[in-house]
Amino acid sequence: MAYIDLSNNGIVDIVPNWFWNYSDIYDIDLSDNQMTGLLPLSLKKLKNLQYLNLSNNLIEGGLPFLPRSIEFVSLSHNRLSGPLPHHVEAPYLYILDLSNNILNGTIEHLTCGLDGLIILILEQNNLFGNLPQCWPSTLRIVNMARNLLNGSIEHLSCGLHDLTILNLAENNFFGNLSHCWPITLEVVNLANNKLSGTIPNSMGSLIFLEILQLHNNSLTGELPSELQFCHNLIVLDVGENKFSGQIPYWIGESLNNLTILRLRSNMFSGKIPIRLMYLDKLQVLDFASNHISGSIPQNFEHLNAMASLKDGKNSTYQDFLSTNDEQYYSISILIAFKDLELEFTKTLSYFRSIDLSSNNLTEEIPQEITTLLALRNLNLSNNHLQGSIPLEIGQMQSIESLDLKMNELSGIIPKSLANLNFVTTLNLSYNNLSGPIPTGNQLQTLDPSIYVGNNYLCGTPLSISCSNNVTPSIFEIRDHDDRDKVLLYLFVALGFVLGFWAIHGILIFKANWRYCFYRMVDNVFDSIYVYVVVYIARLMKADERSN
CATH class of the missing domain: 1.20.5 (Single alpha-helices involved in coiled-coils or other helix-helix interfaces)
Known part of the structure; x- marks a missing residue:
């Protein structure tokens, strides 16, 4: 028997021992079943075995030594446990995927005998200790995310000249970022670690880089201007760090393929560059929790990906998924949505969001923002915005979450707000709004707390009836700016x-x-x-x- 292929058959049984008795077998594929049992110690005796795929099963126990002839090993999504072999002698092995198990132990010597290794995936285990001491120069994909690994990564990629994907997210790495990066890199994800220092200027040499995720570390300084040469960037996520300075204008001039721009929870200051409004592929803009001041730019008409309802998918994002197998890397972004912090992966290509909350923004909400018909999340809360809510806000038919709380908005709530059929999270609290709450659809079904702090609102779901003319001016639309001007002229x-x-x-x-x-x-x-x-x-x- 040369090969066994029983993949994707829904087999619920123990892997039979006779599978491992064919010394001439070179291909075993039992993937995508519900098979249980242990991997035999005799696995090493299969001298001709080249392909072993037992992924997506319920196999338990430890990982035995592999035969020297092996070329492909995928044991992902099982229940394998225990430490990895101290040393693996498999010079022909080019793919090793042990992800989504409960393996533990160190990996310092794991790759020393894997001279031809191209893809190494150890994601979602309990591995700890330092990174491997030996790195095959043939490596193209390294994914060790979601483990307990630690130590420095400062000299990690210096000799990996063919590396395209580097994912070390959600570990305990510390220290500075490396200063030598292979020009071939397309994905760098070092998020959720304990890294410090600045982003090195050398990252600007990564002309093929499409994904840069460094969020939730302790990185400092300004974004280096050299990053403007990474023209292929689709995702730039440096949120939850300690970056400072102004938001670079060159982001809007040079990074024309940006789909996701996430700078939240840093110390950025100054105004929002107008050039950012020309990123026509942008679908997620998150500047929340910074020190940004000034007004919100008005030229939203160029944000085509947020405005168009013709095609929910972003073509740039889809191009990335089509050229990079999702089993090796899947884009994942945290977005504050509906009062929760949610992780978006496969549905990300359909999602549109703007979050400018918790800054020092002033002046009015631009009317032009209502042209973003595909926007599903808009959060402008905790600023100093003035004026009235845009009258045409009801044309934003895709909105599911709208948060305008803790501002200085005045006037009535536009009647068009009742046209938002999909809104399930709305918050207008702590403003200076007045007049009746619009009727229709589900606005009256929402919690009354979303209107608290607006003393002159009335109508359902509040207990204040609009028929009680306690305040004669309760139905008047007041423009506080005009009133201030009249008072100024009077005093002069x-x-x-x-x-x-x-x-x-x-x-x-x-x-x-x-x-x-x-x-x-x-x-x-x-x-x-x-x-x-x-x-x-x-x-x-x-x-x-x-x-």
């Missing part, structure tokens, strides 16, 4: 009148003051007259002498 006019009569009133009723005042005016006039006459006479004499 009043000041002028008071100042004028304060001076002239005294002169009318005090004769001696009046004589002194006009005598002073005459003296000043005489002095000016004498000065001008003398000055003109001197000029005429000087002119005569020159002639």
Whole structure:
């Protein structure tokens, strides 16, 4: 028997011992079943075995030594436990996938005998200790995410000249980032570690880089301008760090393929660059919890991916998935949505979100934001936004979560808000809104707490009836800016009148003051007259002498 292929048959049974008695077998594929049992110690005796795929089963126990002839091993999504072999002598092995098990122990010497290894996937285990001491130069994909590994990664990738995917997320690595990066890299994910220092300028040489995820570390400094040369970036996620400085303008000028831009929970300051509004492929913009000030840019019409309802998918994102097998890397992004922090993976290509919450933004919400018809999440809460809610907000038919709480918004709630058929999370609390709450659809079914802190709102679901005219102006649309201007003009006019009569009133009723005042005016006039006459006479004499 040369090969056994019983994959994807729903077999619920123990792996029979006779499977391992065929010394001439070179291909075993039992993947995608529910088979149980242990891997035999005699596995090493299968001298001709080249392909072993037992992924997506319920196999338990430890990992025995592999035969020297083996080329492909996939034991992912099982219940394998215990330490890995201290040393594996398999020079022809090019794929080793042990992900999603409960393996433990160290891996420092695991790859020392795997000279031809191309793909190494150890994700989602309980492995600990330092990274391997030996790195085959042939490696293209390294995925060790979601383990307990630690130590420094400062010199990790210096000799891996063919590396395309590096995923070490969710471990305990510390120290600085490496300064040498293979130009072939397409994915770098070092998120959820304990890394510190700055992003090295050398990362700007990664011209093929599409995914850069460094979130939830302790990285500092500014984003290096060299990153603008990473023109193929689709995902830039550096949230939950200690980055500072202004949001770079070059992001909007050079990174035209950006789909996800996530800078939340840092110390960025200054204004939002207008050029960011020209990223027509952008579908997630998250600047929450920074120190950003100024107004929200108005030119939203260029954010095509957020505006168009023709195709829910983002083509750039789909291109990445089509050229990179999802079993080796799947994009995952944390997004604050509906008062929860959710992890988006496969549905990410359909999601559109803007989160500018917890900053120092001022002025009005731009009317143009209502043109983003595909937007599902809009969070502008905890700022200092003024003016009224855009009247056309009801045309944002895809909105599921709208959070405008803790601002200084005034005026009525637009009636068009009732047209948002999919909204399930709405919060308008702690503003200066007034008038009746719009009726229709599910607005009256939402918790009344979403309107708290607006003293002049009335109607269902509040207990305040709009028929009680306690406050005569409760139905008026007030523009606080116009009112402030009227008050300013009034005070200026009043000041002028008071100042004028304060001076002239005294002169009318005090004769001696009046004589002194006009005598002073005459003296000043005489002095000016004498000065001008003398000055003109001197000029005429000087002119005569020159002639």
